[in-house]
Amino acid sequence: MFFMVGFFIAFWGHHAKMRDQALRHSTPFRCCALIPPVVCLRSFVHWILLINRLIFHEFTISDVFRYQTRLKISNLVEYMEDVKNRADIAILVEDFYAKAMTNEKIGYIFTDVAKLNLEKHIPTICDFWETVLFGNMVYRGSVVRKHMDLNRMTSLEPIHFETWLTIWKEIVSSRYAGEKADEMISRAEKMAEMMSFKIQYFKDNPNMLV
Numbered sequence: 213m214f215f216m217v218g219f220f221i222a223f224w225g226h227h228a229k230m231r232d233q234a235l236r237h238s239t240p241f242r243c244c245a246l247i248p249p250v251v252c253l254r255s256f257v258h259w260i261l262l263i264n265r266l267i268f269h270e271f272t273i274s275d276v277f278r279y280q281t282r283l284k285i286s287n288l289v290e291y292m293e294d295v296k297n298r299a300d301i302a303i304l305v306e307d308f309y310a311k312a313m314t315n316e317k318i319g320y321i322f323t324d325v326a327k328l329n330l331e332k333h334i335p336t337i338c339d340f341w342e343t344v345l346f347g348n349m350v351y352r353g354s355v356v357r358k359h360m361d362l363n364r365m366t367s368l369e370p371i372h373f374e375t376w377l378t379i380w381k382e383i384v385s386s387r388y389a390g391e392k393a394d395e396m397i398s399r400a401e402k403m404a405e406m407m408s409f410k411i412q413y414f415k416d417n418p419n420m421l422v
Contacts, residue, residue: 292387292388292389292390293388293389293390294388294389294390294391294392294393295345295388295390295392295393295396296392297346298338298342300388301338301341301342301345302334302338303387304341304383304384304387304388304396305334305337305338305341306334307383307387308379308380308383309322309328309330309333309334311379311382311383312376312379313328315375315379317371317372317375318372318375318376321362321366321368321372325362325365325366326362326365336351336353339351339352340353340355341396344395344399345392345395345396355403355407356407356410359407359410359411360410360411360414363411363414363415367415368407368408368411370408370412373404373405373407373408374404376404377400377401377404380396380397380400381397381400384396384397384400385397
């Protein structure tokens with residue numbers, strides 16, 4: 213019985229994978245999404261090993277389903293593309309502000325304090341990331357100074373940067389995977405840490421010039 217359950221779950225997971233591949237192609241190939249595929253050898257071996265460990269009480273049923281969830285996530289990441297150009301950057305930046313501006317912890321900073329004009333602001337942020345990721349020197353400005361000015365309007369706290377970073381990481385990882393996507397996350401982590409530290413430093417030393 214355990215063998216049949218494992219076989220069925222592996223079959224269903226692989227069918228979903230093949231369906232997604234078919235849907236990526238042009239319309240004539242989409243009919244392939246309706247054809248149940250043969251279970252791949254890799255999935256079959258995975259589940260044989262899992263069922264064996266289940267029989268000998270090394271795994272529980274909940275462990276098996278957690279494994280299947282991780283397998284689906286890894287398959288999804290495998291087919292995600294990396295950030296390739298400014299257009300990809302713009303997608304991420306637009307998605308970020310759509311979510312951040314409605315966030316209860318930081319949304320007011322963008323809407324009520326900074327009063328962002330997204331038509332002007334988003335291209336500037338895209339300039340920043342294009343400069344960072346691809347070396348195209350199109351960004352002109354000072355990230356630190358702008359945040360210091362914002363801090364004079366409303367106190368920026370570590371929780372604000374933590375929330376900003378959490379939203380950014382969710383947006384990037386939900387759309388892209390690869391070297392550039394990883395760099396966008398790691399750079400954001402460093403920026404959040406740096407800005408939080410610098411703002412706290414200038415709060416403690418208000419006579420210091422930026």
